[in-house]
Amino acid sequence: MDAGIGHFLALSALLFAIGAFGMLARRNLLGVLMSAQVMVAAATVALAAFARFGYGGSRPLSGAAFAFFVIIGGAAEVLVATAVLLLVHRRRESLDVDELDDLRG
Amino acid sequence: MYNLAWAVVLLPLGGFLFAFLPESPRRAAQVCITFTAAAFVVSMILLLYRVAHVKDNPYQALITFWTFDPGTKLQGGFISDFHAQIGVLVDNLSCVMMAVVSLVSLLVQVYATGFLRRDEGGYTRHFAGLVMATFAMLALVASPNLFGLWVFWELLGVCFYVLVAHWWDRPEAAAAARRMFLITRIGDLALLLGLVFVFAKFAASVAQVPAAAGQTATDPFNFFVMEKQFSGAIAGHVAGTGPRTLIILALLVLLAAAAKSALLPLHTWVGRVFEEAPAPVTALLSTVTMSAAGVYLVARMYPLFEVAPHVASVMAVLGALTAVIAAAVAVAQNDIRRLLAWSTTSQVGLMFAALGTGAYSAAIFQMITHAWAKAALVLAAGSLVAAYRTTDIREMSGAWQHMRATSRALAVAAASAAGVVLLAGFWSLGAILAGVMRNQFPNGAHVAGWVQALVVVCVALTVLLGAVAPMRMFFQASLGELPRRRGFQPQRVREVGARVVRPTALLAGLAALGGFMGIPGVRAGFSHFVFAGTTRGADDHALAGLVVVGVLAVAGAGVAWAAHTGRVKVPSTGRAGALVAGGLRLDAAYDWAVANTVLRAAPVVATVDDAVRERVLDEVGEVVETAAEAGRRWQVGRIDAVTVSAFAGVVLVAGAVVLGATGHLPFTGATR
Numbered sequence A: 001m002d003a004g005i006g007h008f009l010a011l012s013a014l015l016f017a018i019g020a021f022g023m024l025a026r027r028n029l030l031g032v033l034m035s036a037q038v039m040v041a042a043a044t045v046a047l048a049a050f051a052r053f054g055y056g057g058s059r060p061l062s063g064a065a066f067a068f069f070v071i072i073g074g075a076a077e078v079l080v081a082t083a084v085l086l087l088v089h090r091r092r093e094s095l096d097v098d099e100l101d102d103l104r105g
Numbered sequence B: 001m002y003n004l005a006w007a008v009v010l011l012p013l014g015g016f017l018f019a020f021l022p023e024s025p026r027r028a029a030q031v032c033i034t035f036t037a038a039a040f041v042v043s044m045i046l047l048l049y050r051v052a053h054v055k056d057n058p059y060q061a062l063i064t065f066w067t068f069d070p071g072t073k074l075q076g077g078f079i080s081d082f083h084a085q086i087g088v089l090v091d092n093l094s095c096v097m098m099a100v101v102s103l104v105s106l107l108v109q110v111y112a113t114g115f116l117r118r119d120e121g122g123y124t125r126h127f128a129g130l131v132m133a134t135f136a137m138l139a140l141v142a143s144p145n146l147f148g149l150w151v152f153w154e155l156l157g158v159c160f161y162v163l164v165a166h167w168w169d170r171p172e173a174a175a176a177a178r179r180m181f182l183i184t185r186i187g188d189l190a191l192l193l194g195l196v197f198v199f200a201k202f203a204a205s206v207a208q209v210p211a212a213a214g215q216t217a218t219d220p221f222n223f224f225v226m227e228k229q230f231s232g233a234i235a236g237h238v239a240g241t242g243p244r245t246l247i248i249l250a251l252l253v254l255l256a257a258a259a260k261s262a263l264l265p266l267h268t269w270v271g272r273v274f275e276e277a278p279a280p281v282t283a284l285l286s287t288v289t290m291s292a293a294g295v296y297l298v299a300r301m302y303p304l305f306e307v308a309p310h311v312a313s314v315m316a317v318l319g320a321l322t323a324v325i326a327a328a329v330a331v332a333q334n335d336i337r338r339l340l341a342w343s344t345t346s347q348v349g350l351m352f353a354a355l356g357t358g359a360y361s362a363a364i365f366q367m368i369t370h371a372w373a374k375a376a377l378v379l380a381a382g383s384l385v386a387a388y389r390t391t392d393i394r395e396m397s398g399a400w401q402h403m404r405a406t407s408r409a410l411a412v413a414a415a416s417a418a419g420v421v422l423l424a425g426f427w428s429l430g431a432i433l434a435g436v437m438r439n440q441f442p443n444g445a446h447v448a449g450w451v452q453a454l455v456v457v458c459v460a461l462t463v464l465l466g467a468v469a470p471m472r473m474f475f476q477a478s479l480g481e482l483p484r485r486r487g488f489q490p491q492r493v494r495e496v497g498a499r500v501v502r503p504t505a506l507l508a509g510l511a512a513l514g515g516f517m518g519i520p521g522v523r524a525g526f527s528h529f530v531f532a533g534t535t536r537g538a539d540d541h542a543l544a545g546l547v548v549v550g551v552l553a554v555a556g557a558g559v560a561w562a563a564h565t566g567r568v569k570v571p572s573t574g575r576a577g578a579l580v581a582g583g584l585r586l587d588a589a590y591d592w593a594v595a596n597t598v599l600r601a602a603p604v605v606a607t608v609d610d611a612v613r614e615r616v617l618d619e620v621g622e623v624v625e626t627a628a629e630a631g632r633r634w635q636v637g638r639i640d641a642v643t644v645s646a647f648a649g650v651v652l653v654a655g656a657v658v659l660g661a662t663g664h665l666p667f668t669g670a671t672r
Helices: A003-025 A029-052 A062-092 B002-020 B027-050 B092-115 B122-141 B145-163 B172-202 B205-210 B223-234 B243-261 B268-276 B281-289 B292-299 B302-306 B309-331 B336-356 B360-388 B404-418 B426-439 B449-478 B498-518 B543-563 B574-581 B587-635 B639-661 B666-671
Strands: B061-067 B085-088
Touching: A003 A029, A003 B172, A003 B360, A003 B639, A029 A062, A029 B172, A029 B281, A029 B543, A029 B639, B002 B027, B002 B085, B002 B122, B027 B092, B027 B122, B027 B449, B061 B145, B085 B092, B085 B145, B085 B449, B092 B122, B092 B281, B092 B292, B092 B498, B122 B145, B122 B292, B122 B639, B145 B172, B145 B243, B145 B281, B172 B205, B172 B223, B172 B243, B172 B268, B172 B543, B205 B223, B205 B309, B223 B243, B223 B302, B243 B309, B243 B336, B268 B281, B281 B292, B281 B336, B281 B360, B292 B336, B292 B360, B292 B404, B302 B309, B302 B336, B309 B336, B309 B449, B336 B360, B336 B426, B336 B449, B336 B639, B360 B404, B360 B426, B404 B426, B404 B498, B404 B543, B426 B449, B426 B498, B426 B543, B449 B543
Parallel strands: none
Antiparallel strands: B061 B085
8 A cells, every 4th residue: 555645644643643742741841842843843744745745736846845944943943942941951950841930921 | 228327326225224234333334435436436337328428319218117006996086197106317417416426425425434533423323324315315316207306305304404413412413403404394395385286287187298118107297297298388288277387386396496405595504504514414415415406406397497487587586696695694704614604505596596597507517516616625624623623714724734635625626616717616607607698598588687687797796705705714724824822732733634635635626627527619518418408508608707707706816815914804794794694583583483383382282182191092001901910810931831722722723724614614604
């Protein structure tokens, strides 16, 4: 059986669900960040699949182009977020999200 | 080729934008100068190309970038004829103006790098303002229609408001800038009214004028369209218009030009601006921007004045009286800045006198030679004031030995402004006198004999008196020994630096030699290049004009020498002179009028303002505050809560999309 668009979308949905679950369930900020990256990867897989199976209409490569942008954006995000994490850890000796509520209104 | 004109206009704008990128003020100044220099180079290429192709005259290239189109919805309505265009117009006049404006601006900016102290605040702002003013003036002269001209006319006023108030923390400087802005607003308003008037009277008939090649709509404000409309109006071909329409319009245009160029009743801002603004700003303002803008407006609207000769007579008399009165007042001034202010007013008056009697080419020529001479004078005066720490010319002397370059530039520029034989001012003043004696518009119209006689006498008197002030300034500042007075530091009397001296000297050189292009009788001279209508300028009376100017200028210089050596006492102009020098009490009258209208109305407006604030704005504020207090409880500041609400939002949106696509939502059912 050849892999069709449905398989890729199922993979994407699975990845997204894993990421979402992780984001809600993890208490460690590093875990939350990793879960967010899994969700980004889910979106990338979906975009690449759309491009591969010709859902781009008159612009067949737009899905692939989007995927590249998402990858670049994700890389930048990880870069900044890791730096923030490092600083948070240095100041508070902890990465437990239950303790981080400084932004309360 | 003519698309290059875009670069001339837009390069200074680029300079303005990029000036704010570098952090160092020195770099910002370099950016401004580089862009202005590029604009000058391109404008020179354009000008030389026009000169080389002068045989194609009369030639205009109109390059349209964008045409305002109100669309078909309003078809048949009043506004549907509003097809104002953004573009550039390249003809001989705009080519010459672009080259002169960018050159003088470039030299002034170079001067300013040496003149202003970098550690002072506002250095970047000063250069950005200079380059923005240059952009405004270049765009103004390149505008193909009155609409664009008006836009940049206003921009020019704003730029100089900022520039004149450079030392804004001094109340006098702020007041001078404010007064200039408010008085020139009168002219701005007149020009806006003129614009509305053109549209109201001529927009309906614009369909009769064929659109230019490659264009779908005819711009009612286009200068060449207006030219056809005006001649149609005078011939009775345009319904609802006639000679009276043209007279009203011409009066509005004249008022606009008079306020910008400071003709007599509206001149009161000039002296204060010269006193308070930095020398580079004054040099730019008095030569190629503010005062030149008024002259340029009249020159551009010349077809209007040709068919409204009565208004042309008013302009000639106004210009001539301004010229002679201001020249007389300048003679008695001891403050170097006030002397230059009055001298400028007088020279601009001459240009209007020439325009009012049909001497179109001569007026533009005079504007250019005056720009060189007066810019050199103002810049040299700035150096002198910086060296001597005073603005009184009686307390300056000895610059010939101690500020060699500046005083020599001053000598040349003063002699050129005075019209001493063979220098640039000599040729242009001669052309003005000849034109006034010729008294003929391109269409054959002329002003009445007595008006012409008055103007000729006034112009001749202005040449005589106008020679005295700059020459006296030169003699006082340059000759003799250094002054001795308490607190004077002779070692301070030296050149400020090469960046200040070189632009001054270059402008003085132009003021000396730049007249070659206007020598009458030479084939393809200035009047054969820049002329109104389709007839090249004539050179009759040229010799008489030159001879009279030569004699009068030398006589004026002689009077200045006699006054300097004390053989002739400079007459105190007495109460009448003080009255004129003080602005004819017009400032007080303006202040009184403002105090009795605007300031009386202000409390009423303030009451309304307070009531609105208490009843409405405070209520709004409280509502917002209550809402904010309620809303902040939702901001728990916890990552899990935020994530949950984000997912809840996604689920809601996705659910709505799914339900909508399957037809289960009432308001999306229509898509099926």
